Amino acid sequence: MKFIGIDPGITGAVAIINSSKIQLIDSPIFQIKTKKKPDIAGYYQILKQYTEDSTAIIEEVHAMPGQGGVSGFNFGTAFGIWIGILAALEIPYEFVSPQKWKRQMGVKGEKDESRTVAFQLFPHLADQLNLKKHHNRADALLMAEYCKRRFSIDG
Known part of the structure; x- marks a missing residue:
């Protein structure tokens, strides 16, 4: 079984846990001048290899107070693209609130x-989580682990 965690922001990440390995992948983007845009084909390429024997958790997100209209729209666009690709590839998925997965995984603070x-759960991945900007990878990894704990037959 493969367990997928998706942090759906434009600069989000995807983590896949299966019996043989763990993958951390930054959400693919392309840049037009100073604007970051989701790379839809890149999103698809990540998930298409996990269509069998997989389940996913995607963070249930909402507009944030004080978030500008353009950034909120871009964030929602990336979120919608992930959902569309999961549905098109028939990968079962559930939404989980940040509060729920963080509580279950023992995350008490912010990013x-x-x-x-x-780091504590996956010390062998420290080199992929070592920069502050890698908090999205950490979020995706912890959501994948949450997914594994939630749906694994072994528990």
């Missing part, structure tokens, strides 16, 4: 706390 918990 950098996810990295700390991920």
Whole structure:
């Protein structure tokens, strides 16, 4: 079984846990001048190899207070693309609120706390989580682990 965690932001990440390995993949983007845009084909390429015997958790996100209209729209676009690709590839998925997965995984603080918990659970991945900007990878990894704990027959 493969367990997928998706942090759906434009600069989000995907983590895949299966019996033989763990993969951390930054969400593919392309840049037009100073604007980052989701690479839809890149999203598809990541997920198409996991259509069998997989389940996914995607963070249930909402517009944030104070978030500008353009950034909120871009964020929602990336979120919708992930959902569309999961549905098109028939990969079962569930939404989980940040509060729920963080509580279950022992994350008490904000972004950098996810990295700390991920370091503790997966010390062999420290080189892929070592920068502050890697908090999205840590979030995706902890969501994949949450998914594994939630749906694994072994528990």
